[in-house]
Amino acid sequence: xxxxxxxxxxxxxxxxxxxxxxxxxxxxxxxxxxxxxxxxxxxxxxxxxxxxxxxxxxxxxxxxxxxxxxxxxxxxxxxxxxxxxxxxxxxxxxxxxxxxxx
Amino acid sequence: xxxxxxxxxxxxxxxxxxxxxxxxxxxxxxxxxxxxxxxxxxxxxxxxxxxxxxxxxxxxxxxxxxxxxxxxxxxxxxxxxxxxxxxxxxxxxxxxxxxxxxxxxxxxxxxxxxxxxxxxxxxxxxxxxxxxxxxxxxxxxxxxxxxxxxxxxxxxxxxxxxxxxxxxxxxxxxxxxxxxxxxxxxxxxxxxxxxxxxxxxxxxxxxxxxxxxxxxxxxxxxxxxxxxxxxxxxxxxxxxxxxxxxxxxxxxxxxxxxxxxxxxxxxxxxxxxxxxxxxxxxxxxxxxxxxxxxxxxxxxxxxxxxxxxxxxxxxxxxxxxxxxxxxxxxxxxxxxxxxxxxxxxxxxxxxxxxxxxxxxxxxxxxxxxxxxxxxxxxxxx
Numbered sequence: 001x002x003x004x005x006x007x008x009x010x011x012x013x014x015x016x017x018x019x020x021x022x023x024x025x026x027x028x029x030x031x032x033x034x035x036x037x038x039x040x041x042x043x044x045x046x047x048x049x050x051x052x053x054x055x056x057x058x059x060x061x062x063x064x065x066x067x068x069x070x071x072x073x074x075x076x077x078x079x080x081x082x083x084x085x086x087x088x089x090x091x092x093x094x095x096x097x098x099x100x101x102x
Numbered sequence: 103x104x105x106x107x108x109x110x111x112x113x114x115x116x117x118x119x120x121x122x123x124x125x126x127x128x129x130x131x132x133x134x135x136x137x138x139x140x141x142x143x144x145x146x147x148x149x150x151x152x153x154x155x156x157x158x159x160x161x162x163x164x165x166x167x168x169x170x171x172x173x174x175x176x177x178x179x180x181x182x183x184x185x186x187x188x189x190x191x192x193x194x195x196x197x198x199x200x201x202x203x204x205x206x207x208x209x210x211x212x213x214x215x216x217x218x219x220x221x222x223x224x225x226x227x228x229x230x231x232x233x234x235x236x237x238x239x240x241x242x243x244x245x246x247x248x249x250x251x252x253x254x255x256x257x258x259x260x261x262x263x264x265x266x267x268x269x270x271x272x273x274x275x276x277x278x279x280x281x282x283x284x285x286x287x288x289x290x291x292x293x294x295x296x297x298x299x300x301x302x303x304x305x306x307x308x309x310x311x312x313x314x315x316x317x318x319x320x321x322x323x324x325x326x327x328x329x330x331x332x333x334x335x336x337x338x339x340x341x342x343x344x345x346x347x348x349x350x351x352x353x354x355x356x357x358x359x360x361x362x363x364x365x366x367x368x369x370x371x372x373x374x375x376x377x378x379x380x381x382x383x384x385x386x387x388x389x390x391x392x393x394x395x396x397x398x399x400x401x402x403x404x405x406x407x408x409x410x411x412x413x414x415x416x417x418x419x420x421x422x423x424x425x426x427x428x429x430x431x432x433x434x435x436x437x438x439x440x441x442x443x444x445x446x447x448x449x450x451x452x453x454x455x456x457x458x459x460x461x462x463x464x465x466x467x468x469x470x471x472x473x474x475x476x477x478x479x480x481x482x483x
Contacts, residue, residue, distance in 0.1 A: 007306050012200045012233065014302040016207050016226075022295035023211030026155055026285040031262055032216050035223055038254065039207055042230050045246070053237045058406040061242050062414070065407070068249050069418040073425035075254045079261045080432040086265040092216075095286070 009050035017043030028094045030082045034075065041071045140303050147174040148296035155288040156214040171208065175201075196236055203229035220258045227251045241400045336376035339369075 020039030027033055045064045052060015082092070089096045153167020179197065206226035210219045227250045234243035285291075407415055 008196065009233070009237065010306045011303055012203065014306060015204055015299060018295045018299040018302065019204070019207040019211060021298070022151065022291050025291040025295070026288050027211065028284070028286050029216050031258060031265070032219050035219055035258065036211060038223065038250070039210060039226070042226060046230060046233060049234055049237050049239045049242060053239065058403055061239050061403055062407055062411050064242050065245065066414060066418050068245060069422060072249060072254055073421050075257060076429045077425050077432070079257055080429045083261060083265060084432065092265055
């Protein structure tokens with residue numbers, strides 16, 4: 001196998017982030033859109049840990065802890081709002097709220 | 103520095119594996135992938151993803167899209183494997199974990215049913231945790247599994263179950279809602295996304311020559327310095343001894359605070375001023391009072407958090423508390439008045455009207471399932 005280098009981990013993180021971004025832009029289900037933002041968090045976390053290990057510093061891991069905290073807080077609030085929005089229009093389609101656009 | 107200053111390698115007979123073995127990961131010296139190839143692979147993968155995203159296409163076309171994507175990924179992997187020679191048992195696990203993570207991520211965004219997306223995301227989280235373990239971040243791996251797969255994803259699955267809606271029972275889109283079956287702008291999204299991925303991969307593999315790894319030994323070897331130890335000034339003052347014949351301090355017989363003499367001699371005052379407990383607390387470094395020496399990854403991470411990221415840590419706790427309070431406030435709003443959008447949710451609870459709060463009076467917030475006698479009607483009605 002190849003010599004494992006920092007670029008490999010960064011590439012995995014970048015690809016995961018871009019996949020999450022594509023999913024967020026593409027899917028119309030509100031819950032799946034939030035799942036894709038969590039995917040973007042995963043990509044960023046891989047990058048942070050890889051850089052932290054590369055420099056021999058614990059700051060990468062500490063910031064992944066904070067990313068986890070933010071993701072948990074955002075997930076709880078977002079899902080609460082999604083449930084309320086669902087009750088309003090009886091659908092999870094993001095396009096049901098088009099008049100909020102712009 | 104007088105006082106117990108430990109060097110991790112020297113003082114401990116068996117140093118923890120984490121400090122000794124974990125090397126910093128190097129960077130690739132030469133260019134691995136020519137940029138044109140990255141571009142071509144990204145275009146091919148974009149087409150494959152485009153075909154795989156939910157849409158009104160036939161199943162066969164989507165399978166072709168999946169196969170194209172898989173081929174692009176395999177070509178990329180083969181190129182990377184062939185580009186550099188080397189050994190290492192850890193390499194196999196990296197490829198396995200990253201392959202599972204990326205395939206799981208792709209299925210998250212391309213599967214039309216949201217429950218399957220959530221389950222594939224759990225798979226992705228586990229694979230990412232494996233990558234963390236390879237990077238010597240074992241605590242983060244476990245924390246990721248606990249928090250993400252254990253808490254956040256379970257919440258997602260619950261909400262998916264709660265927010266279920268009517269779906270067509272037959273036809274090509276059986277069991278799927280219309281907004282799940284068809285993506286929104288898949289062409290533009292794939293194009294933009296893979297353009298970004300091409301640029302990112304180009305920068306990572308071509309322009310990473312400037313990355314220099316700091317030697318891990320210097321920053322990882324944590325020399326424990328006890329700030330509660332005697333400062334050199336105090337040690338020299340004490341060693342010089344009391345120039346006067348006054349005794350240093352003798353406790354009075356009744357040991358009452360009122361009868362204790364204050365430090366009167368100049369030598370005593372100097373000792374008192376140099377003593378740790380009399381110094382300005384703000385000048386003390388944030389260190390634990392005991393001779394605590396962190397060993398291993400988790401303890402080091404904890405010591406680092408409380409040593410250098412204390413404010414961030416407290417802010418994170420504050421954010422969690424605020425979000426918890428906010429979620430409770432959001433969830434307890436009851437919907438009343440206005441026009442009706444009647445919909446039976448799950449257990450038959452009927453919900454009518456807009457979900458806007460009536461007013462900000464906390465007494466008007468009812469608890470679900472109860473009748474609030476002080477509930478006010480909507481002001482305009």
